Amino acid sequence: MIEAVIFDLDGTLAETEEIHRGAFNRAFADLGLEWRWDVPLYRELLKVTGGKERIAHFITTNGGDADPAFIAELHKAKTAIYTGLVASGGVPLRPGIKAFIDAARARGLALAIATTTSAPNIEALLGSALGPDWREVFPVVGAGDMVARKKPAPDVYDLVLRELGLAPERCVAVEDSRNGVLAARAAGVPVIAVRSTYSSGDDLSGAAVELPDCEGLSLNLLTQVTPLSLRS
Ligand SMILES: [Mg+2]
Numbered sequence: 001m002i003e004a005v006i007f008d009l010d011g012t013l014a015e016t017e018e019i020h021r022g023a024f025n026r027a028f029a030d031l032g033l034e035w036r037w038d039v040p041l042y043r044e045l046l047k048v049t050g051g052k053e054r055i056a057h058f059i060t061t062n063g064g065d066a067d068p069a070f071i072a073e074l075h076k077a078k079t080a081i082y083t084g085l086v087a088s089g090g091v092p093l094r095p096g097i098k099a100f101i102d103a104a105r106a107r108g109l110a111l112a113i114a115t116t117t118s119a120p121n122i123e124a125l126l127g128s129a130l131g132p133d134w135r136e137v138f139p140v141v142g143a144g145d146m147v148a149r150k151k152p153a154p155d156v157y158d159l160v161l162r163e164l165g166l167a168p169e170r171c172v173a174v175e176d177s178r179n180g181v182l183a184a185r186a187a188g189v190p191v192i193a194v195r196s197t198y199s200s201g202d203d204l205s206g207a208a209v210e211l212p213d214c215e216g217l218s219l220n221l222l223t224q225v226t227p228l229s230l231r232s
Helices: 018-028 041-047 051-061 068-089 096-108 119-130 155-164 179-184
Strands: 003-007 110-114 140-142 171-175 191-194 209-211
Touching: 003 155, 018 041, 018 051, 018 068, 041 051, 068 119, 068 140, 096 110, 110 155, 140 155, 155 171, 155 179, 171 179, 179 191
Parallel strands: 003 110, 003 171, 110 140, 171 191, 191 209
Antiparallel strands: none
């Protein structure tokens, strides 16, 4: 019996990656850097989870010196740009997400977030998409800056499971990327995978169910998810 649904944020609840990419590029320009991340490059860079880690990876693979203080400054500038964009324009939830959330709440399921992104980004997006009372919808939130290791490590899922007070087999994760699927599975949580713009080429085979988009999400799917502990 499933008692909670744990959602990834970027790519799953909303197609935020293009806004992240634009914010990185604006921060680079604002700090006088000539770097520019186009879509094919960003698709590669997304294999590194966490904004600061992604910048560091980009610098070192281009032969540069990944100075932590500079990366922190750059990432702070990017986060300010991103949260401003999200809070002003609003990034819509993916089609199908709101209906699924409403149905899950009506059924009495607990809802949680397990994301690699940072707390200000979560607040900006969900405050804009769901309104100021969004914490009533998602009382448990695990963010990237609350744990030692980001996805594909299980840390953020372990944190959310502790706060929910539930065993992993009582929960289902909704994820759009390979790193997300791996993180949930490493924590013992079965996964419904929903493809997104940037994860179209990802191997999502670790998921119990794979959907082309979020419009196929339904409570019926939860009964099809076999606890990992029961698998051979
Ligand atoms: Mg994602």
